[in-house]
Amino acid sequence: xxxxxxxxxxxxxxxxxxxxxxxxxxxxxxxxxxxxxxxxxxxxxxxxxxxxxxxxxxxxxxxxxxxxxxxxxxxxxxxxxxxxxxxxxxxxxxxxxxxxxxxxxxxxxxxxxxxxxxxxxxxxxxxxxxxxxxxxxxxxxxxxxxxxxxxxxxxxxxxxxxxxxxxxxxxxxxxxxxxxxxxxxxxxxxxxxxxxxx
Amino acid sequence: xxxxxxxxxxxxxxxxxxxxxxxxxxxxxxxxxxxxxxxxxxxxxxxxxxxxxxxxxxxxxxxxxxxxxxxxxxxxxxxxxxxxxxxxxxxxxxxxxxxxxxxxxxxxxxxxxxxxxxxxxxxxxxxxxxxxxxxxxxxxxxxxxxxxxxxxxxxxxxxxxxxxxxxxxxxxxxxxxxxxxxxxxxxxxxxxxxxxxx
DNA sequence: CCTAAACTAACAGGCGTTAGTTTCCCTACC
DNA sequence: GGTAGGGAAACTAACGCCTGTTAGTTTAGG
Numbered sequence: 456x457x458x459x460x461x462x463x464x465x466x467x468x469x470x471x472x473x474x475x476x477x478x479x480x481x482x483x484x485x486x487x488x489x490x491x492x493x494x495x496x497x498x499x500x501x502x503x504x505x506x507x508x509x510x511x512x513x514x515x516x517x518x519x520x521x522x523x524x525x526x527x528x529x530x531x532x533x534x535x536x537x538x539x540x541x542x543x544x545x546x547x548x549x550x551x552x553x554x555x556x557x558x559x560x561x562x563x564x565x566x567x568x569x570x571x572x573x574x575x576x577x578x579x580x581x582x583x584x585x586x587x588x589x590x591x592x593x594x595x596x597x598x599x600x601x602x603x604x605x606x607x608x609x610x611x612x613x614x615x616x617x618x619x620x621x622x623x624x625x626x627x628x629x630x631x632x633x634x635x636x637x638x639x640x641x642x643x644x645x646x647x648x649x650x651x652x653x
Numbered sequence: 654x655x656x657x658x659x660x661x662x663x664x665x666x667x668x669x670x671x672x673x674x675x676x677x678x679x680x681x682x683x684x685x686x687x688x689x690x691x692x693x694x695x696x697x698x699x700x701x702x703x704x705x706x707x708x709x710x711x712x713x714x715x716x717x718x719x720x721x722x723x724x725x726x727x728x729x730x731x732x733x734x735x736x737x738x739x740x741x742x743x744x745x746x747x748x749x750x751x752x753x754x755x756x757x758x759x760x761x762x763x764x765x766x767x768x769x770x771x772x773x774x775x776x777x778x779x780x781x782x783x784x785x786x787x788x789x790x791x792x793x794x795x796x797x798x799x800x801x802x803x804x805x806x807x808x809x810x811x812x813x814x815x816x817x818x819x820x821x822x823x824x825x826x827x828x829x830x831x832x833x834x835x836x837x838x839x840x841x842x843x844x845x846x847x848x849x850x851x
Numbered sequence: 852c853c854t855a856a857a858c859t860a861a862c863a864g865g866c867g868t869t870a871g872t873t874t875c876c877c878t879a880c881c
Numbered sequence: 882g883g884t885a886g887g888g889a890a891a892c893t894a895a896c897g898c899c900t901g902t903t904a905g906t907t908t909a910g911g
Contacts, residue, residue, distance in 0.1 A: 458875080458890070467890085485683035486768070489867060498891070501868080505890050510867065566764075570684070604845075607830060610838040613823055614816045621815020632805060640808040647802075648846030656856070656909085665856085687901060699902080700857050708901065858907065866899070873892065880885085 457497055459506075468506045471496055475513040476559040484514055484567035514567060515575055521564035522582055524553070529589055539597030544646055546590060547615060551638045554622040562623050587612050594649070603649050615645050655695055657704075666704045669694055673711040674757040682712055682765040712765060713773055719762035720780055722751070727787055737795030741813075742844055744788060748817040749836045760821050785810050792847070801847050813843050 459467045474495045478487045489510055493500040507513060528549050532542055553561050568579050591612045597603035618641065625637065657665045672693045676685045687708055691698040705711060726747050730740050751759050766777050789810045795801035816839065823835065 483681070483683060483768075485681060488865075490865085499893080501870095501893080502891050504868070570681075604841075606842065607834060607838050609830060610835055611842060613819055614839050614842050617819020617822070618812045618816040621811055621818065624815070625811055632807060636805060637808055640805050641812050643802075644804065644809060644812050644846040645842075646846075647850075648842040648844075652845075652850075686899075688899085696856090697858060699859080699904095702902070703856050853911100855910085856908085858905100860904090860906105862901105862903080864900080866897100869896080870894090871892100872894105873890105875888105875890080877888095878886090881883095 459496060459498060466506075471503060471506055472513055472516055473559075476517055476563055479514070479517070479563045479567055480559045484563070484570045511570075511572055511575075514563070514570060517560050518564045518568045518571065518579055519575075521553075521557070521560050522579065522586075525550075526582065526586055529586060533589065533593075538602055539593050539600065540602045540646065540650060542593050543597065543615075543649075544642055546593075547619060547642050547645055548638060550616070550619040551622060551641060554619060555634055558623070565620055565623070587616070590616075601651055604651055606649050611649055614648075618645055657694060657696060664704075669701060669704055670711055670714050671757075674715055674761055677712070677715070677761045677765055678757045682761070682768045709768075709770055709773075712761070712768060715758050716762045716766045716769065716777055717773075719751075719755070719758050720777065720784075723748075724780065724784055727784060731787065731791070736800055737791050737798065738800045738844065738848060740791050741795065741847075742840055744791075745813060745817060745840050745843055746836060748814070749820060749839060752817065752820040753832055756821070763818055763821070785814070788814075799849055802849055804847050809847055812846075816843055 459470055461467045461470065465473075471492070475487070475492055478492055478495060481487075482491070488500075489503060490500045493503055496503070529546065532545055535542070569576065571579055587609070591608040594603060594606070594608040594611050598605060598608065622637070622641075625632075657668055659665045659668065663671075669690070673685070673690055676690055676693060679685075680689070687698045687701060691701055694701070727744065730743055733740070767774065769777055785807070789806040792801060792804070792806040792809050796803060796806065820835070820839075823830075
């Protein structure tokens with residue numbers, strides 16, 4: 456009957472959510488059972504329900520926390536007066552850093568959000584579309600100011616966000632490539648691909 | 654007791670596999686039950702086992718068929734004498750076309766391969782690594798010949814393949830953007846991002 | 852008429868979750 | 882400074898449902 460060790464920063468629920476992120480990332484949401492999670496946390500499955508209301512709540516917490524962090528970053532960036540190209544670079548770098556520093560959560564958010572039930576499923580999707588739209592309009596402004604080639608903003612957003620998401624397939628090669636090299640190469644690739652040719 | 658309608662081109666197993674692709678793509682491999690699949694095919698769940706040996710066999714068939722098609726295309730390309738940059742463009746265009754024309758299969762192959770059991774799981778992973786390695790060495794040759802900027806070939810492969818895979822998130826916007834526009838924009842973005850600046 | 856392909860019935864195990872009970876730790880009082 | 886009380890957090894047991902798959906039987910098309 457070992458208790459989950461909580462601290463001032465991390466409630467018991469936080470600890471469960473963190474472990475859930477790890478398992479959901481490894482095996483997928485559907486393939487992870489509450490008994491798997493309980494074992495990982497060091498407790499019986501039923502005990503988890505003292506801290507959470509359902510398995511889906513865990514998924515919800517993970518997905519919306521990550522989503523909000525991306526949205527907040529974008530919002531702060533929108534307020535700055537900067538060339539569009541610099542804003543885009545900042546977004547790319549932020550995505551890469553999130554991918555690397557909070558791998559499990561971001562991965563789960565990217566992969567398993569469609570297991571959210573209504574109304575959360577629709578809500579999540581709408582928020583992501585909103586994010587893409589706002590990212591797109593930054594690119595659009597760059598095109599108007601001729602910082603950026605005449606590209607379709609929506610396709611550029613799709614290309615950039617997809618490329619960055621692919622970092623999840625990188626983790627296992629850490630030895631050969633440093634995080635800084637990965638970040639700089641990818642930023643260059645994605646920025647030079649849309650920048651106006653001087 | 655309606656029979657599955659087979660034709661000369663499509664065996665009953667082919668039909669089951671096709672329907673499985675659709676369901677696996679919609680709901681994910683784990684979330685799709687054999688009873689779901691049976692209903693889609695118009696038959697009882699047990700009847701499926703006259704044509705397949707297990708649920709995993711379906712996943713296996715889908716993943717390796719897609720994988721082989723990509724590998725075969727790359728192999729044919731390697732034999733041609735062409736500038737690296739043209740080969741890379743051809744690879745990108747092939748990936749985009751596969752994504753669009755065989756959406757379900759490719760999506761399942763990308764997302765659910767990790768539910769393959771051993772030894773297939775390892776086999777699949779090795780084949781994909783081999784593919785990426787060979788793609789990488791095409792880029793490497795381009796760098797040597799100064800067709801391509803000094804980039805890390807592995808990161809360029811990761812960026813390109815990830816970007817292209819992201820097309821799966823596009824499908825629902827078909828109305829605003831044509832397939833040709835998507836293809837050309839993405840190819841430009843990814844090629845100009847690594848091409849030597851003249 | 853024979854065999855491929857459908858059916859019904861069922862198994863054994865896993866799932867998320869609930870009910871009811873016990874244990875532990877913190878707090879407050881003597 | 883020990884100790885009673887109370888609530889948080891663990892436990893065991895079980896429910897009802899779903900899972901992939903098998904066995905045995907019936908049906909129907911070439």
